Amino acid sequence: MPHAPEASPEWFVHRWYRTIDIADRLEQMAAHDFEMAGRITDEEREFEFIENWPKVTLVHKFARIAADDMFYNETDGPYIPKVILRQQPAGMIRYEHYLTATHALMHYGIDGPIFKVPRSDEETVLEKDGVEVLRVSDSAADACYRHFTEELRWSEPYEQLLDVLADEVFHTVFRNRTLLYALNWIAAMIVSGMEPDERTAEPRVDKLFRKGSPGRLKRKSPPVWAQRAIFHRDAGRCTYCKKDLSGLHDSMTPANFDHMVPLDAGGLNDATNPQLLCQRCNLEKSSRQVNSGEVYLCWYPQDRDPQ
Numbered sequence: 466m467p468h469a470p471e472a473s474p475e476w477f478v479h480r481w482y483r484t485i486d487i488a489d490r491l492e493q494m495a496a497h498d499f500e501m502a503g504r505i506t507d508e509e510r511e512f513e514f515i516e517n518w519p520k521v522t523l524v525h526k527f528a529r530i531a532a533d534d535m536f537y538n539e540t541d542g543p544y545i546p547k548v549i550l551r552q553q554p555a556g557m558i559r560y561e562h563y564l565t566a567t568h569a570l571m572h573y574g575i576d577g578p579i580f581k582v583p584r585s586d587e588e589t590v591l592e593k594d595g596v597e598v599l600r601v602s603d604s605a606a607d608a609c610y611r612h613f614t615e616e617l618r619w620s621e622p623y624e625q626l627l628d629v630l631a632d633e634v635f636h637t638v639f640r641n642r643t644l645l646y647a648l649n650w651i652a653a654m655i656v657s658g659m660e661p662d663e664r665t666a667e668p669r670v671d672k673l674f675r676k677g678s679p680g681r682l683k684r685k686s687p688p689v690w691a692q693r694a695i696f697h698r699d700a701g702r703c704t705y706c707k708k709d710l711s712g713l714h715d716s717m718t719p720a721n722f723d724h725m726v727p728l729d730a731g732g733l734n735d736a737t738n739p740q741l742l743c744q745r746c747n748l749e750k751s752s753r754q755v756n757s758g759e760v761y762l763c764w765y766p767q768d769r770d771p772q
């Protein structure tokens with residue numbers, strides 16, 4: 466791609482492969498919080514969610530699950546058509562079809578197993594809305610399912626794909642504090658439900674918990690990179706009273722980075738949990754229940770008459 470910036474620690478290339486679809490799946494997860502917490506526990510993945518200030522945040526972890534669900538669900542279609550121009554007879558068009566996951570690998574230029582949907586018994590059906598959809602026989606759909614579940618899903622290129630998609634989803638939803646808050650409550654359910662005797666098998670996780678207090682993590686100050694991200698996301702303003710804190714950037718304390726889901730409720734030390742607060746609002750927070758996630762600073766003031 467000409468003139469595309471190189472990926473670096475400061476910049477990344479966002480290629481938007483159904484990022485919004487995957488983000489929408491995070492909304493669905495948040496709406497089904499009990500089921501989601503139960504699923505993670507059933508799959509014995511709860512330890513993955515408990516780290517202090519990981520750069521691969523809670524949102525990255527949920528986005529990987531959401532993207533994997535999407536690819537899995539689409540192993541029986543719809544398949545993605547790609548036009549093949551034939552030389553003989555000149556200009557004749559035919560289509561090859563790919564699984565969504567294979568198509569995504571090609572979209573990002575990740576070298577992975579290229580699997581074409583088998584052509585046996587396929588037919589193109591005109592749907593009600595006038596869109597042509599490829600229908601394949603059960604045996605072809607079974608081959609797609611087997612390729613995904615037995616080969617692709619366990620491959621290194623697929624891991625790379627999920628990493629890239631998780632980054633793109635994170636950058637898209639990090640400003641959505643309402644969603645971050647809801648996802649952090651799912652994590653809090655997982656943390657709260659973890660008994661001391663379950664943790665002893667995993668010393669790395671066990672030492673993050675407060676002694677004698679099941680299901681509560683120790684307080685750890687956010688690292689500088691997380692403080693910087695939260696400060697810029699919240700435009701340097703207290704998310705409650707909107708006070709401009711930008712002049713105080715150098716004198717901020719961890720108290721300015723308030724856990725939306727409190728540690729005392731099972732909240733995580735994760736970059737997606739804090740919001741920026743002034744000292745006064747942080748002190749008064751316990752007596753106020755404000756949903757700060759729905760209020761954003763405009764890029765520029767709108768001229769509409771107030772409603």
Ligand SMILES: [Zn+2]
Nearest residue numbers: 703706743746
């Ligand atoms: Zn304030």
